[in-house]
Amino acid sequence: METTASRDAVRACLDAIERDDGRICSLITVCGDEAMRQAEAADRAASNGRWLGLLHGMPVAIKDNIETAGVRTTSGSAFHADHVPNANAPVVDRLLRAGAVMVGKATLHEFAFGIRSDNTVSPQCRNPWNPKRVPGGSSGGSGAAVAAGFCVGALGSDTGGSVRLPAAINGVTGLRPTHGRVPNTGSTPVSPSFDTIGPMARSVADTARMFAVMAGHDPGDAWSEARSLENFLPSLADGIDGIRIGVPRNFYFDDLHPDVARAIHAALGELEGLGARLVEVSVPGAAETQKWATVMIFADACAFHAKRLETSPEMFSREVYNRMTTGLSMTAVDYANAMRGREGWLRTLRTLFEEVDVLASPAMPGLVPPIEDDRSLLDATRDATRNTYAGALGRIPGLSVPCGFTGDGLPVGLQLEAAWWQEPLLFRVGHAYQGRTGWHRMHPPGPDA
Numbered sequence: 001m002e003t004t005a006s007r008d009a010v011r012a013c014l015d016a017i018e019r020d021d022g023r024i025c026s027l028i029t030v031c032g033d034e035a036m037r038q039a040e041a042a043d044r045a046a047s048n049g050r051w052l053g054l055l056h057g058m059p060v061a062i063k064d065n066i067e068t069a070g071v072r073t074t075s076g077s078a079f080h081a082d083h084v085p086n087a088n089a090p091v092v093d094r095l096l097r098a099g100a101v102m103v104g105k106a107t108l109h110e111f112a113f114g115i116r117s118d119n120t121v122s123p124q125c126r127n128p129w130n131p132k133r134v135p136g137g138s139s140g141g142s143g144a145a146v147a148a149g150f151c152v153g154a155l156g157s158d159t160g161g162s163v164r165l166p167a168a169i170n171g172v173t174g175l176r177p178t179h180g181r182v183p184n185t186g187s188t189p190v191s192p193s194f195d196t197i198g199p200m201a202r203s204v205a206d207t208a209r210m211f212a213v214m215a216g217h218d219p220g221d222a223w224s225e226a227r228s229l230e231n232f233l234p235s236l237a238d239g240i241d242g243i244r245i246g247v248p249r250n251f252y253f254d255d256l257h258p259d260v261a262r263a264i265h266a267a268l269g270e271l272e273g274l275g276a277r278l279v280e281v282s283v284p285g286a287a288e289t290q291k292w293a294t295v296m297i298f299a300d301a302c303a304f305h306a307k308r309l310e311t312s313p314e315m316f317s318r319e320v321y322n323r324m325t326t327g328l329s330m331t332a333v334d335y336a337n338a339m340r341g342r343e344g345w346l347r348t349l350r351t352l353f354e355e356v357d358v359l360a361s362p363a364m365p366g367l368v369p370p371i372e373d374d375r376s377l378l379d380a381t382r383d384a385t386r387n388t389y390a391g392a393l394g395r396i397p398g399l400s401v402p403c404g405f406t407g408d409g410l411p412v413g414l415q416l417e418a419a420w421w422q423e424p425l426l427f428r429v430g431h432a433y434q435g436r437t438g439w440h441r442m443h444p445p446g447p448d449a
Contacts, residue, residue, distance in 0.1 A: 006042035006057030006101065009152070010035050013059040013103050016149045023131060023447055025123040026144040027104040028064050029072055035059065038101040052099030054209045054233075060095060061145045061154040064105040065112050066197065067186040068092055071102075075188040076110040076119030076138075078315045079308060089186025090218050091155060091197050098213040103151050107141030110320045112157055112190050113301060115165065115381040116371065117141055120317050124371060127170065128444035129410055133368045136166035137381070142200050143170035147444055153201040153210050159190040160293055161363075161388030163198040164400040168363035168413020171402040173207045173430065173440060174200040178420045179395035180225035182211075183218030191300035192223060194293070194392050202440050204401060204430040208236060211423060232424035240432045241275030243425075246356030251286035252387055256365050263404030263412040264362045267433065271360070274432050279356050285341075285348050289390040290382070292341035295334050296393075298327030319377035326378065342393055349394045353419035358429055361387050363400040363413035391417045399426040402439040411439070 014032050021027055042057040062068055065075040067085035074080045088096070096102065110119035117125040117140025125140045127133040128148040135144040139156025143166030146154050156163040158176040167174025175198045182197050189195050199210035212233055217226040247253075247268060253261070272278050301324050302309065309328075313321055352359065364384050373380050391398040397420070400413040414433075418426050434440050 003043050003046045005046065006039040007036065009057055010039035010059050010101050010103060013150050017104070020148055020447060021150060023126065024128050024144055024148055025125050026107055026135070026141040026148065026150060027061060028074060028107045028122045028141070029105040031071060031102055031104050035101050035103045042099055042101065054098050054213050055095060056099035058100045058153055059103045059151045060100045061104050061106040061142060061151040062092055062102055063108055063139050063142050063154070063156050065108060065157060065188040066092060066155055068102065068105065071105060073105065074121045075112070076108045076121060078120045079312070081121045085186070087186070090183045090220070091214050092186070094213050094216070095210070100153070106139070106145050106154055109138035109140065110317050111188065111305070112138040112159065112162060113320050113324060114138060114377050115369070115384045116377065118317070126371065127368065127410070129171065132370055132372070133410060134169070134371055136169035138162040139166045139200070143167055143172055143174065146170065146172045146200050146202060149443065153199060153206055155197055156200055157187055157195060157197050158392065159194045160297055160392045161385040163200060164363050164388050164398055164413070164415060165384055167200055167400040168402070169368050169411060171411030171439065171442060172200055172202050173204050173402070174198060174400050175207055175211055175423065175426070176391065176398045177211065177215065177423055178397045180223050181227065181421065181423070182214045183221040183224045185218050185220040189304055191297040193300070194297055204427055204434050205236065208233060208427040208431070227421055230424065232427065235424070236427055236431050237435070238428060239275060240271065240429050243276045243358060243429060244279050244356040245271055245276045246279050246281040246352065246359045248283045248286070248359065248361060249280055250282055252283070252361035256362060257367055257406065259406035260362050260365060260412050263406070264414060267403035267414045268360060270436050271429070271433060274436060276429070281352065281356055283348065283352060285345055286390055288341060289345055289393045290386060292338040292345070293389040293393040295330050295338040296342070298324065299330045299335055302327035322376070323378040323381070345394055349396060349419070357418065357425060359417045361415045363387060363415040367406055367408065368410040387415060396420055397423045397426055399430050401430045401433060403437070404439060
């Protein structure tokens with residue numbers, strides 16, 4: 001008997017895009033005809049008893065700084081507005097080989113360099129929970145598309161929070177993998193020693209399936225590591241009894257908005273009720289991590305874009321140009337000091353993860369910012385990334401899961417971080433939490449709400 005499951009899922013996403021994305025602007029390119037062709041092929045395979053893989057028929061969106069063969073990949077920049085790659089990035093090939101169906105390319109902040117997901121080739125992306133608020137960045141289009149039902153999963157990239165923050169801000173799940181776990185080949189970089197491509201979906205289970213497909217060594221990526229990944233999916237529901245969850249005494253919980261604090265502490269209570277053991281910990285040096293990370297990220301971005309910054313500054317948006325070029329004032333001594341800061345931070349994390357298994361914190365300490373914001377892009381992004389730069393500096397994995405809402409109706413994300421290569425543990429904790437709560441199943445209001 002013929003099956004239509006993949007066609008129905010993809011058609012539902014494409015209908016939602018047609019109905020609502022004119023308001024949200026989460027996708028730069030929609031691949032409707034090709035997506036339906038892929039979905040029909042998946043259904044024919046299923047009718048013939050063939051399973052295409054872990055992502056059979058899953059509709060996905062790909063952040064538009066990740067190359068897709070024959071489909072425009074702009075990086076949100078006028079410099080690449082007409083760029084059509086000849087080959088897929090390895091992560092895209094891995095998703096498609098596992099049966100995923102690409103419905104489109106998700107918008108982003110220009111050159112993946114900001115919290116607002118605004119750029120020079122497409123309209124401002126808007127948060128589906130409130131179109132007057134930002135969707136986070138730089139992978140805001142990916143987070144908004146998942147939340148709005150335009151896809152089931154999406155790829156983002158995370159330099160200092162660009163998967164975790166859009167996941168938190170849009171009320172979905174997002175993973176920053178251990179640096180080197182997932183190849184970055186075919187992705188426009190910001191800072192190679194920070195960048196990592198990561199999956200986003202509504203649930204931890206779907207995010208985990210995407211990660212299982214994406215992970216693996218790529219010899220074309222100098223930072224990629226040949227690290228084995230066990231078949232962890234069967235143990236996703238093993239529970240978290242006895243897992244030690246660290247709750248920082250310093251830095252991470254400073255100056256939280258009261259609504260964020262309430263949601264995070266309620267989430268910690270749920271984890272404790274599931275058998276986890278909450279452990280108060282001190283994390284020395286955490287307050288310095290954003291400074292060190294900023295030096296390295298901004299200097300690396302200026303190095304990569306040096307010719308463009310020098311010869312064609314007018315092709316950048318003013319906000320991105322102003323934010324990025326602060327890196328030009330950073331000296332070799334600044335960079336060397338930042339490297340020493342990172343080395344010290346790595347030692348701190350090694351000690352910390354002997355004491356606890358997971359570190360919990362708010363993904364973002366404040367309210368979701370408005371699109372019409374009096375702050376500069378530099379200041380707005382700095383404020384939002386206070387808790388996410390630390391994990392990026394340490395190259396550890398981090399998972400954001402939705403854990404409630406602030407009084408203005410915008411989502412809150414709980415950030416869970418673990419030692420290097422411990423993504424399966426993060427998924428187990430997040431899955432247990434989502435088995436007890438329903439935040440990840442909530443949907444934004446429609447346009448007439």
